[in-house]
Amino acid sequence: MASNAAVPFWRAAGMTYITYSNICANLVRNCLKEPYKTEALSREKVHFSISKWTDGKPEKPTLRSDSPEE
Amino acid sequence: MLRRALGLLPRPIAAARARSFSTDLPAAHTADATFMEAWNKVMPNMDPPKTPLSFMHPRPPTPSSIPPKLTVNFVLPYASELSTKEVDMVIVPATTGQMGFLPGHVATIAELKPGVLSVHEGSETTKYFVSSGFVFIHANSFADIIAVEAVPLDRIDANLVQKGLADFTQKLSSATTELEKAEAQIGIDVHSALNSALTG
Numbered sequence: 001m002a003s004n005a006a007v008p009f010w011r012a013a014g015m016t017y018i019t020y021s022n023i024c025a026n027l028v029r030n031c032l033k034e035p036y037k038t039e040a041l042s043r044e045k046v047h048f049s050i051s052k053w054t055d056g057k058p059e060k061p062t063l064r065s066d067s068p069e070e
Numbered sequence: 071m072l073r074r075a076l077g078l079l080p081r082p083i084a085a086a087r088a089r090s091f092s093t094d095l096p097a098a099h100t101a102d103a104t105f106m107e108a109w110n111k112v113m114p115n116m117d118p119p120k121t122p123l124s125f126m127h128p129r130p131p132t133p134s135s136i137p138p139k140l141t142v143n144f145v146l147p148y149a150s151e152l153s154t155k156e157v158d159m160v161i162v163p164a165t166t167g168q169m170g171f172l173p174g175h176v177a178t179i180a181e182l183k184p185g186v187l188s189v190h191e192g193s194e195t196t197k198y199f200v201s202s203g204f205v206f207i208h209a210n211s212f213a214d215i216i217a218v219e220a221v222p223l224d225r226i227d228a229n230l231v232q233k234g235l236a237d238f239t240q241k242l243s244s245a246t247t248e249l250e251k252a253e254a255q256i257g258i259d260v261h262s263a264l265n266s267a268l269t270g
Contacts, residue, residue, distance in 0.1 A: 008165075013252035020256060024184050024201040025219035027260045031230040032221060040219075043148060 132210040136174030142189065144198075144215045151198070151220060152189070159190040160213060162205050163263075173211040180205045182217065184263040186270075197223050199267050201260070228268050235261035 010020045029040040051061035102121075109118045142160055144152035161170045163185025171178075182203045189196045203217035238257030245251040 009255055010252045013248040015249065015252055021202045021218050023253065023256050024260050027234065027257060028184070028199065028201040028219045028221065028264070031227055031234060031261070031264055032225050033227045036221070036225045037227075 129208065129212065130210050132208075137211045138173060140171060140173045140175075140211050140213055142213045142215065144187075144189075144217070144220070146217055146220055155189075155191075157189050157191040160215070161186075161188045161190070162215065163187060163200065164205070169205075171205075171207055171213055175207050175211070177209045178205070178207045180207075182215075184260045186223070186263075186267045187215065187217075187220065197267075199223055199226060199264060223267055226264055226268060231261055231264045231268065235265060 008020075011017070026044075029037065029044070032040055045065060047063070047065040049061040049063045051058045053059070106118060139156040139158060140160065142152050142155050142157050143150075144155075159170055159172050161168055162180065163183055164180040165183045166180070168185070169178075169180060182200055182205060184201050185199070187198045187200050189198075198217075198220040199222075200215075200217040201219040203215065203220075205216075206214040208214075234257065238254050238261060242251065242254035242258060245254050
């Protein structure tokens with residue numbers, strides 16, 4: 001029925017709601033005053049290790065700790 | 071043959087009307103009788119395990135008269151800001167504009183945009199800036215507000231907001247792809263909402 005409803009500009013640009021929501025949250029966190037800002041950014045840090053597999057065998061895993069920007 | 075078909079027709083419609091919607095039924099709180107019997111036969115001395123449904127509090131039924139207070143649950147991914155707090159009114163920044171919810175409000179689901187959420191209790195108002203999220207108001211005057219990030223207004227740094235606004239306005243003018251333009255536009259929206267939250 002409402003299949004031609006106006007989509008939000010971010011969805012028209014190919015972004016999903018989750019990406020939009022996370023970008024908004026990151027921007028808000030970056031505008032906080034000092035002790036709260038470091039606390040919020042450290043809360044959202046992710047640490048993960050990636051190992052690529054080639055020929056059915058895993059290679060050496062790499063540890064990444066990307067800050068939450070994308 | 072036709073008459074019999076006509077006779078069959080009204081019956082499924084009447085049956086559908088008689089069945090209530092799942093949201094109106096109270097959650098069944100009692101343990102399953104057949105399970106209890108089977109358990110007692112095998113393990114009469116041990117208490118049966120509790121199922122997830124028995125841990126969950128069923129949503130209180132919709133009262134017949136409008137309750138005096140709105141019960142608010144305001145949660146973030148990492149903390150529960152307000153938990154079944156009784157308040158008089160909440161004003162949320164929905165994508166369709168600032169919406170105020172009083173007790174007895176019709177059941178609504180609203181998507182939030184970056185803006186100020188204010189909780190009014192008696193004569194005091196607590197304001198938070200929420201980045202985005204959803205609000206679910208249920209028919210029994212329970213409001214569930216979920217936000218990804220919500221901060222009290224005094225934790226926002228005005229200088230960083232101004233700087234961010236200037237940055238993103240500049241990024242918008244220099245953006246090339248649709249995605250960059252969208253990101254810059256989001257930046258402008260969020261920072262101008264932060265700005266009006268601080269000044270308004």
